[in-house]
Amino acid sequence: MQQVIENLNTVMLDNLDIKDLILNLPKPLRPYLQVAPSMWMYEDPLYGQIKAMRMLYTTGKIVWASLVQANRNLFEPEWISCAGEVVFDPSGKMQPVQLVEAAEQLFSLKGTTPKVLDQQNYAAHLTNEFTRVFNYPFPQSLATLPLKMSSMWFEYRHLPGGLLAMKVFPIIVSEQNPNYIMPLPSYFWPNNFFKDKWLELAARENGGGLYDVEKEVLNKITNKVYLEEILLQPKLPQIFEEQIPRESAVTSSSKTKLSRFFLLFLAVILLCLFIFLNK
CATH class of the missing domain: 1.20.5 (Single alpha-helices involved in coiled-coils or other helix-helix interfaces)
Structure with missing residues (x-):
């Protein structure tokens, strides 16, 4: 996995424009953009991410992020959508391998009580596991890096294999509302080699069997046996009315x-x- 991460770079995302990707998605596949929020989210600050999805799809930018921590169900073939925590560079300039190093620094704070206040506050948050942070500044006492940390909800249907197989992945951010981010749905991921390696690792977690969640979801949408429309957010007209020049x-x-x-x-x-x- 480390070798794969070292081969990733910011250039891979330079030509990816989320607005173009959305517009070029075949119309019958548009429900793929939607998610089915877990029931607990409606009372959780993370529901703000769901409400921000339309804005992220229409005004967003794609950058790399690295995982700090996440619900353990996301690492196993449970196929459950859960919360996690990531660190990222809003400008998209920092290389994936550097983000992994920063994430490891942050995770090392968990369960500790640092003497420096900015580390202490974030350590308390990580240790608690139920608090949320959004667009939270990287502890400058650790390193003077222009990074942010955010809690994020992972829709498992938007991950290859339906689980977190690597520490690095692309996300969508937006200057219009920096508080909320979301994973870039895997259909739009930039590099087949990266996605293939992710699926290979996911298959190991699944006892050697490959379960390509993305392919199954697209098949269900094509055959019109996907989730009930009432469960899906955001509503498609909310996404596409912003894309039509008036x-x-x-x-x-x-x-x-x-x-x-x-x-x-x-x-x-x-x-x-x-x-x-x-x-």
């Missing part, structure tokens, strides 16, 4: 004036024709 007020006004002129001209012609025929 006519400017000037263009719309010009078309209205032209229509009125045409109708007036037609009325004059008809009136003249009526007068001519009744002479």
Whole structure:
């Protein structure tokens, strides 16, 4: 796994534009963009991530993130959507291997009581496991890095193999609302080698059997046997109405004036024709 991570770099994400990826997704597959929030989320601050998904899809940027910690069900073939914690560079400039090093520094704070306040606060959060942080600054007493930490909900259907097989993965961030992030659905992941390695590792956790969750989900959507629409968020019109260019007020006004002129001209012609025929 370490060798795979070392082969990853920020260049892989440079040509990925989430808005283009959304627009190029075949229309029948659009439900893939949606998630089915767990019931407990409705009373959890993480539900803000669900409400922010439309904004992330329409204004977001794709960057690498590294896992700090997560619910243990996400590491096993349980296929349950759960919460976790990641560290990332909002600018997307830091290399994946550097993010892993930062994540390991952060995780080492768990269960400790550091004397330095910024480490102490984050250590208490990690140890608790039920608190949430959003766009939280990296402890500068550890290293002067422009990194952020955020709690995040993982939709298992958006992960290859349905589980966390590696410490690094792409996420979506947005300057318009930096408090919430989400994993980039694996259909859009940039590198087949990376995804294949992820599936290979996931298969080991599954006792050697490969369960390609992404493929199964897409098959269910295609065959219209996916989840009930009422369970899915965000609603598709919320995503795609933001992607459709709207006519400017000037263009719309010009078309209205032209229509009125045409109708007036037609009325004059008809009136003249009526007068001519009744002479």
